Amino acid sequence: xxxxxxxxxxxxxxxxxxxxxxxxxxxxxxxxxxxxxxxxxxxxxxxxxxxxxxxxxxxxxxxxxxxxxxxxxxxxxxxxxxxxxxxxxxxxxxxxxxxxxxxxxxxxxxxxxxxxxxxxxxxxxxxxxxxxxxxxxxxxxxxxxxxxxxxxxxxxxxxxxxxxxxxxxxxxxxxxxxxxxxxxxxxxxxxxxxxxxxxxxxxxxxxx
Amino acid sequence: xxxxxxxxxxxxxxxxxxxxxxxxxxxxxxxxxxxxxxxxxxxxxxxxxxxxxxxxxxxxxxxxxxxxxxxxxxxxxxxxxxxxxxxxxxxxxxxxxxxxxxxxxxxxxxxxxxxxxxxxxxxxxxxxxxxxxxxxxxxxxxxxxxxxxxxxxxxxxxxxxxxxxxxxxxxxxxxxxxxxxxxxxxxxxxxxxxxxxxxxxxxxxxxx
DNA sequence: GATCTTTCGTATCAATCGCTATGAAAGTCT
DNA sequence: AGACTTTCATAGCGATTGATACGAAAGATC
Numbered sequence: 001x002x003x004x005x006x007x008x009x010x011x012x013x014x015x016x017x018x019x020x021x022x023x024x025x026x027x028x029x030x031x032x033x034x035x036x037x038x039x040x041x042x043x044x045x046x047x048x049x050x051x052x053x054x055x056x057x058x059x060x061x062x063x064x065x066x067x068x069x070x071x072x073x074x075x076x077x078x079x080x081x082x083x084x085x086x087x088x089x090x091x092x093x094x095x096x097x098x099x100x101x102x103x104x105x106x107x108x109x110x111x112x113x114x115x116x117x118x119x120x121x122x123x124x125x126x127x128x129x130x131x132x133x134x135x136x137x138x139x140x141x142x143x144x145x146x147x148x149x150x151x152x153x154x155x156x157x158x159x160x161x162x163x164x165x166x167x168x169x170x171x172x173x174x175x176x177x178x179x180x181x182x183x184x185x186x187x188x189x190x191x192x193x194x195x196x197x198x199x200x201x202x203x204x205x206x207x208x
Numbered sequence: 209x210x211x212x213x214x215x216x217x218x219x220x221x222x223x224x225x226x227x228x229x230x231x232x233x234x235x236x237x238x239x240x241x242x243x244x245x246x247x248x249x250x251x252x253x254x255x256x257x258x259x260x261x262x263x264x265x266x267x268x269x270x271x272x273x274x275x276x277x278x279x280x281x282x283x284x285x286x287x288x289x290x291x292x293x294x295x296x297x298x299x300x301x302x303x304x305x306x307x308x309x310x311x312x313x314x315x316x317x318x319x320x321x322x323x324x325x326x327x328x329x330x331x332x333x334x335x336x337x338x339x340x341x342x343x344x345x346x347x348x349x350x351x352x353x354x355x356x357x358x359x360x361x362x363x364x365x366x367x368x369x370x371x372x373x374x375x376x377x378x379x380x381x382x383x384x385x386x387x388x389x390x391x392x393x394x395x396x397x398x399x400x401x402x403x404x405x406x407x408x409x410x411x412x413x414x415x416x
Numbered sequence: 417g418a419t420c421t422t423t424c425g426t427a428t429c430a431a432t433c434g435c436t437a438t439g440a441a442a443g444t445c446t
Numbered sequence: 447a448g449a450c451t452t453t454c455a456t457a458g459c460g461a462t463t464g465a466t467a468c469g470a471a472a473g474a475t476c
Contacts, residue, residue: 015443015444015445015450015451015452016442016443016444016450016451016452016453017441017442017443017444017451017452017453017454018442018443018444018452018453019452019453020442020453020454037332037333038248038332038333039332040248040249040332041248041249041332041333041338042333043432043433043434044433044434044435045432045433054454054455054456055434055435055436056435056436056437056453056454056455056456057453057454057455059434059435059436060452060453060454061453064434064435065434065435120391121332122332123332123394124245124246124247124248124249124329124330124331124332124333125245125246125249125332130249134394138394138395138396141391141392141395142395166404166408168401168404169401169404169405169407169408170408172392172397172401172404172405172408173385173405173408173409175388175392176384176385176388176389176391176392176405176409177381177384177385177388177409178388179387179388179391179392180383180384180385180386180387180388180389180391181384183328183349183384183387183388184349184380184383184384184387186331186342186346187342187346187349187350188346189380193376193377193380196374196376196377196380197377197380197381197384199377200374200377200378200380200381200412201381201384201385201409201412202412203411203412203413203414204408204409204410204411204412205411206411223420223421223422223473223474223475224420224421224422224423224472224473224474225421225422225423225424225471225472225473225474226422226423226472226473226474227422227423228423228424228472251462251463251464252463252464252465253462253463262424262425262426263464263465263466264423264424264425264426264465264466264467265423265424265425267464267465267466268422268423268424269423272464272465273464273465
């Protein structure tokens with residue numbers, strides 16, 4: 001379960017002038033800004049304004065824009081990792097999928113957070129500069145899909161799901177629907193409608 | 209069936225020096241560039257390079273970046289409008305949905321076109337500047353969903369689908385899966401896998 | 417051919433992009 | 447206290463952003 005690799009939060013020297021701001025709070029604000037505007041379309045000024053920090057402080061504390069984004073994604077995925085934990089903990093893969101879909105629909109329509117999914121909204125670009133960013137979010141999606149796939153295989157082996165069940169396709173469907181819900185959430189679709197769509201998707205779940 | 213409002217291609221004066229380039233070809237290249245890089249992350253230089261046109265020519269022929277994008281989207285949606293036509297023409301709403309999903313999975317993994325969906329990749333940003341762009345692509349998604357919903361209602365009335373069928377949720381699911389397939393296509397998922405996921409989603413279709 | 421209209425290529429515009437040089441300030445260390 | 451280390455705020459770096467001013471060039475109209 002290493003979705004976020006902890007990314008070495010900071011060396012934290014023993015001497016020198018201490019940070020005048022709360023690093024975690026600033027990172028949280030950066031995450032929300034990236035969540036709202038995406039990676040390339042979030043400017044350093046946007047970040048420094050939201051974080052309440054000057055540009056040099058941002059760079060000394062987080063490296064550069066890309067590393068700040070990756071750290072923000074790791075924090076965001078930390079919440080997703082908790083969701084991934086629920087995959088293993090769920091009674092069945094069906095319930096795991098249902099929990100994921102409902103959690104996604106709820107998170108994507110939060111009132112104190114931007115609409116949609118940070119991972120889905122991160123990159124609209126295929127530029128070489130943001131290739132690493134694209135890989136990072138794709139890796140997280142792949143990891144979540146892999147966890148769900150393994151949980152489905154487990155149900156197949158246990159006889160909860162029919163032998164012919166396509167675990168990869170089922171897991172892929174859940175991920176696709178979740179990312180699709182993010183798009184619809186940005187379009188203004190309500191939480192109730194998103195949950196209905198997620199519930200409808202579960203109709204594709206094989207029954208024994 | 210007015211998905212793309214034709215957007216007034218150009219006034220086309222009778223006098224003056226004629227365009228030295230093919231406007232349709234240039235628009236096609238602009239569409240492909242936006243498709244690959246998104247709206248905000250596509251620069252004017254990117255466009256002029258791909259279109260083989262200088263910046264002043266681009267502005268005199270297409271207005272500004274936003275109008276060029278909207279016209280490019282209208283052209284892209286023209287292909288989607290053909291897909292929407294197939295909704296009405298399909299024997300059942302199930303086959304309409306199946307055709308849409310397969311067509312999407314195929315288009316999103318084309319070898320001569322960028323990966324994913326232009327509409328899904330257009331905006332990663334919620335900035336005020338691109339609000340109109342976001343509304344435009346959302347409107348197209350809504351129009352396609354509405355066509356499919358109407359086709360589903362038609363099947364319900366004809367007794368092809370059970371009376372309790374949630375047409376809005378079913379149509380929303382198809383749109384969500386299609387937009388999700390775009391994300392997965394960008395991640396590198398193969399065409400075969402995308403088609404499998406689309407086929408799996410159809411398992412949610414109500415049976416009489 | 418003269419005139420008019422429009423597009424052409426060249427050379428930019430101000431604004432913003434991500435990022436940093438610089439020296440003063442604020443701490444911890446011996 | 448004095449030396450050392452790191453962050454602070456100010457100011458600005460070169461590069462790129464979307465969009466144009468300008469005059470020459472190319473065609474239609476008379």
